[in-house]
Amino acid sequence: MKLEPRASLVEIRLEWKPFKADDVDRDDIPICELNLRLSPDERRESEWSDRQLMFLQAVYNGQQLRYDSLEYNLLHDSMIRLQDTVGVSSDAVRDLIDADLLRDDTDHPYRLYTVTPGGRSVIGESYRQGVDCRHGAGDLKESSEHVLAVEVARLYLEQEYVANPESPVSTVVPYFDIDEGRRLDIAALDESGDVRIAVEAERVNNDIARAVPDDYDKMAAIDPDEVIWVVMTIDDAHDVLEVLNNPLEGSPRVEKSYARTTLPQQFRLDAPGMADIIPVDRLRNQPGE
Known part of the structure; x- marks a missing residue:
């Protein structure tokens, strides 16, 4: 006996579409890596909290253009985006500024911070003289x-x-x-x-x-x-x-x-x-x- 398909059966077709960045809300995409250089022991010995250290690293990565533009784009994104992602409080950020580890650069066109030489030292991102300051690379104190x-x-x-x-x-x-x-x-x-x-x-x-x-x-x-x-x-x-x-x-x-x-x-x-x-x-x- 031949079975006839039920009238309620619906044909389903799956159509593959290429990924487009415009199809994604960038607010739903956090930074995916920090690559904090400090070991667990170094973080425990630091006077700064893990979130403060992570924020310093996130800002430094941002100013070095290390992130995919979907995660964080220095040309269009406030660094408050990084602060929200890391989950560090404004008071904790102010403590970093007061300690001269972080500099509040500008609010135009949006909030930008810069990790100072002291801040780079705290997170183990010290420049190597003659290597990081060279033809094609930014200045040592670049904001x-x-x-x-x-x-x-x-x-x-x-x-x-x-x-x-x-x-x-x-x-x-x-x-x-x-x-x-x-x-x-x-x-x-x-x-x-x-x-x-x-x-x-x-x-x-x-x-x-x-x-x-x-x-x-x-x-x-x-x-x-x-x-x-x-x-x-x-x-x-x-x-x-x-x-x-x-x-x-x-x-x-x-x-x-x-x-x-x-x-x-x-x-x-x-x-x-x-x-x-x-x-x-x-x-x-x-x-x-």
Whole structure:
């Protein structure tokens, strides 16, 4: 006797679909590894709790761009995300800051911390002189804020110049050593290895009056086709320009000046050490970022 299928039987087809990052809520993806270097005995002997040590490691990993972008992305994520994942209290974070193991960098564009040299020592992440500070590697005391600016600018150059078949730029090198005493935050090179674009990621702080003219002179001296300055805010762009208009020493580096209500994208600069000055948010919001 032939059995007929029941009318209620439903045919099920399984369709395979490739994974897409856009299909996932990143808030559901925590950091998956810490790789804390300390042994159990070292953690027990430390004056800091396991959660504080883990948070220092998480911040350091974040500022070193060690995480997959789905876990933590320095270009888009507040470090409060790391704090929530590790489960460390705000009071415990404040204790790390007060002990100079952690520095509160900025709240713009979002909260960023930096692990200080003392903090690196506590978690066993001390730099190796001559190995970690080298051509293509960041400075010893580089902040998360500066790493953010450099990485955003690097991606911008890759997208706008390297990917452009009409551009002479073939390679983008962060932390490019000009010589033993001078370094560019980023150099965009042609196939001959010549610097076609120089980039300075400028954090405005207490030494702006001397640091900015020095950086300008450094980049003007190598005579690239273009010099781009990346700053954290619109106000920073005006602060940098004002210093170059009225330096403490020497003649003005840039003659043009603008009212502080003028947006940086409206600047028309064509000086040897400055062709454009761009707030980091403008680069972060570029298509493809």
